[in-house]
Amino acid sequence: MFEAENIRAIADKVYELKLTGDTTEIVRPGQFVNIRVIGKYLRRPISVCDWDSESLILIFKVFGEGTEILSRIKKGEKMDILSGLGNGFTVIETDKPLLVGGGVGVPPLYGLAKKLIENGLKPNVVLGFASAKDVFYKDEFESLGLKAYVATVDGTMGTKGFVTDAIKENNIECDYFYACGPNPMLKALCSELECSGQLSLEERMGCGFGACMGCSINTAKGIKRVCHDGPVFFKEDLLWK
Amino acid sequence: MEVNMKVNLSGVELDNPIIPASGTFGFGEEFKDLYDLNILGSISFKGTTREPRFGNPTPRIAECPSGLLNSVGLQNPGIDAVINEEIPKLSKYFHKPLIANISGFSIEDYAFACEKIDKVEQVGIIEVNISCPNVKHGGMSFGTSPESAAEVTKAVKEVTTKPVYIKLSPNVTDIAAIARACEAAGADGFSLINTLLGMRIDIKKRKPVLANVVGGLSGPAVFPVALRMVYQVYKAVSVPIIGMGGISSASDVIEMMMAGASAVQIGSANLVDPFICKKIIEELPIKMQELGISSLSELKPDF
Ligand SMILES: Cc1cc2nc3c(=O)[nH]c(=O)nc-3n(C[C@H](O)[C@H](O)[C@H](O)COP(=O)(O)OP(=O)(O)OC[C@H]3O[C@@H](n4cnc5c(N)ncnc54)[C@H](O)[C@@H]3O)c2cc1C
Ligand SMILES: Cc1cc2nc3c(=O)[nH]c(=O)nc-3n(C[C@H](O)[C@H](O)[C@H](O)COP(=O)(O)O)c2cc1C
Ligand code: FES
Numbered sequence: 317m318f319e320a321e322n323i324r325a326i327a328d329k330v331y332e333l334k335l336t337g338d339t340t341e342i343v344r345p346g347q348f349v350n351i352r353v354i355g356k357y358l359r360r361p362i363s364v365c366d367w368d369s370e371s372l373i374l375i376f377k378v379f380g381e382g383t384e385i386l387s388r389i390k391k392g393e394k395m396d397i398l399s400g401l402g403n404g405f406t407v408i409e410t411d412k413p414l415l416v417g418g419g420v421g422v423p424p425l426y427g428l429a430k431k432l433i434e435n436g437l438k439p440n441v442v443l444g445f446a447s448a449k450d451v452f453y454k455d456e457f458e459s460l461g462l463k464a465y466v467a468t469v470d471g472t473m474g475t476k477g478f479v480t481d482a483i484k485e486n487n488i489e490c491d492y493f494y495a496c497g498p499n500p501m502l503k504a505l506c507s508e509l510e511c512s513g514q515l516s517l518e519e520r521m522g523c524g525f526g527a528c529m530g531c532s533i534n535t536a537k538g539i540k541r542v543c544h545d546g547p548v549f550f551k552e553d554l555l556w557k
Numbered sequence: 558m559e560v561n562m563k564v565n566l567s568g569v570e571l572d573n574p575i576i577p578a579s580g581t582f583g584f585g586e587e588f589k590d591l592y593d594l595n596i597l598g599s600i601s602f603k604g605t606t607r608e609p610r611f612g613n614p615t616p617r618i619a620e621c622p623s624g625l626l627n628s629v630g631l632q633n634p635g636i637d638a639v640i641n642e643e644i645p646k647l648s649k650y651f652h653k654p655l656i657a658n659i660s661g662f663s664i665e666d667y668a669f670a671c672e673k674i675d676k677v678e679q680v681g682i683i684e685v686n687i688s689c690p691n692v693k694h695g696g697m698s699f700g701t702s703p704e705s706a707a708e709v710t711k712a713v714k715e716v717t718t719k720p721v722y723i724k725l726s727p728n729v730t731d732i733a734a735i736a737r738a739c740e741a742a743g744a745d746g747f748s749l750i751n752t753l754l755g756m757r758i759d760i761k762k763r764k765p766v767l768a769n770v771v772g773g774l775s776g777p778a779v780f781p782v783a784l785r786m787v788y789q790v791y792k793a794v795s796v797p798i799i800g801m802g803g804i805s806s807a808s809d810v811i812e813m814m815m816a817g818a819s820a821v822q823i824g825s826a827n828l829v830d831p832f833i834c835k836k837i838i839e840e841l842p843i844k845m846q847e848l849g850i851s852s853l854s855e856l857k858p859d860f
Contacts, residue, residue, distance in 0.1 A: 352829070357776055358620045359829060382620075398831070520616040520766075522625060523828035526587040528580065529603070529632040530618035532611065539611055539632070544587070 318395045327452040329378040341400025345427030350524035352396035365423035375423040413439040414490035418497025444479035448472035560845040561852040567720035567745045569681040571598035578824030579658035584643040592835045594651040601656035609635035619757045619766040624776025628769035636670045654681025668712045675717035688726040688751040700726035703738035710742035720745035733793035746797040750783045776825040777803040791817025807840035814856040
């Protein structure tokens with residue numbers, strides 16, 4: 317059981333939710349939690365943005381009814397959450413790591429940025445959103461001492477276009493990348509960045525812990541479940557259709 | 558009051574009637590660290606076919622009021638890998654008779670897989686899922702006509718001495734007629750219900766949510782339908798029934814057994830609460846006490 321500690325809007329329809337509870341199952345950035353939402357049958361998967369020994373930060377956008385209900389949670393409310401799901405990112409020691417997040421794919425990269433820094437690495441950060449009103453966590457990444465570049469599709473903040481345009485425009489070099497965001501963004505990164513990397517995928521889930529085979533994908537290493545064997549996969553293992 | 562939770566399925570004695578349903582518990586691997594699997598009555602493992610299968614394209618899960626649709630399409634590693642890898646792994650932490658859930662797309666497929674699984678000692682019951690489309694006969698599911706259901710039953714009975722339970726599809730007009738045909742062909746019992754065919758449309762994208770367009774509905778939404786069908790089959794046959802469809806509590810278990818089930822399976826509920834089977838097993842004796850039920854095996858419909 318977790319308890320809602322604080323919820324605040326941080327961008328258009330985007331909320332940052334702080335929870336308190338037992339976080340011992342969370343061991344790596346890029347893992348996720350599966351939240352029971354009152355009135356909905358299936359749980360809702362949300363990435364761990366940041367955590368410490370007794371608290372947890374999630375960032376989510378209101379997409380449909382489940383996340384809408386979640387956005388109305390009140391401080392002190394108890395929450396039924398399955399925590400520490402999925403494999404998470406593996407820190408690889410390289411000179412020029414790059415973090416690329418698109419929309420609500422940004423949150424897990426924040427926890428990862430902190431882990432990379434703990435390991436003495438200093439990643440560049442590129443964040444992609446639709447418009448300036450959607451942008452969040454640019455300042456938080458910069459408070460970690462990192463340079464955070466923004467791309468917006470309509471050009472209202474940063475580079476006009478996609479994350480790949482921001483990478484080109486700013487001549488950002490990288491020798492390894494970590495990405496989370498919509499599939500078209502991930503595909504574009506895989507083809508445009510020559511270096512190797514890790515990507516966090518999204519799939520509709522039944523259980524979120526490996527029991528139902530609802531979220532399977534074909535990979536170079538055989539059939540994998542996004543919830544259990546992923547959500548993070550190595551670029552080399554993905555077979556983009 | 559002492560309560561007795563033991564039940565008997567064609568000579569296979571279960572400590573309690575609680576069995577995780579096929580497709581919602583994998584081969585136990587994801588649950589073994591959550592609780593001791595040996596508290597369960599048995600386990601019905603993931604639907605197994607002659608060849609390995611990926612199943613249908615994703616998305617293959619859709620949320621519904623009080624339930625979900627799935628169009629997983631029988632993802633499994635194939636009968637040989639199940640026998641040589643999955644069952645030996647499961648045997649390390651589950652020591653009771655298993656229910657082997659077998660699927661196929663032709664009569665030969667069923668017979669082939671059942672003949673192989675017949676040799677596995679830990680398998681107590683073979684559960685034959687006849688909801689799959691018959692690829693040789695226009696894709697209609699085996700479970701939708703009494704003739705083809707009986708044909709599968711007969712073919713499987715010829716290759717095994719283990720009890721054969723036919724898992725019935727609810728997507729039929731007269732489930733009792735199909736059950737009677739299977740019983741006449743030698744079925745030792747029945748499992749029901751499988752999922753009810755349904756669909757959802759994403760109104761923003763104007764497209765079906767499932768890549769497969771349609772999928773099977775399960776969860777509490779189907780409980781009253783399942784209860785009705787178990788009752789109808791109970792009235793039509795004299796062999797044991799494993800009842801399932803939306804069961805999520807000890808009360809649901811008792812209700813299902815009052816409709817004529819000798820044991821029950823818990824499916825979708827495992828997906829939203831991985832501890833649900835343990836909770837139900839703990840709750841059951843308390844509920845029995847409350848209702849003055851001393852032995853579960855005595856629960857039968859007298860109406
Ligand atoms: C591993 C993982 C991590 C995620 N992390 C975040 C995050 O940090 N922040 C965030 O805002 N969102 C995240 N998402 C997406 C989030 O789960 C969906 O936006 C949310 O489930 C939508 O629920 P809803 O009821 O509002 O929408 P509805 O469309 O009403 O939901 C209907 C059903 O579809 C599922 N669904 C809908 N959209 C998605 C989707 N994009 N991915 C998976 N399932 C979906 C729902 O879970 C539900 O079962 C993540 C998804 C996954 C798989
Ligand atoms: C994700 C999922 C996968 C399933 N896979 C199988 C299967 O492989 N074989 C089978 O006979 N039934 C399968 N079923 C059906 C269940 O075993 C059960 O009959 C049905 O879901 C009704 O029970 P429930 O409402 O408790 O889930 C599956 C159900 C779900 C939800
Ligand atoms: S969501 Fe059930 S196996 Fe991944």
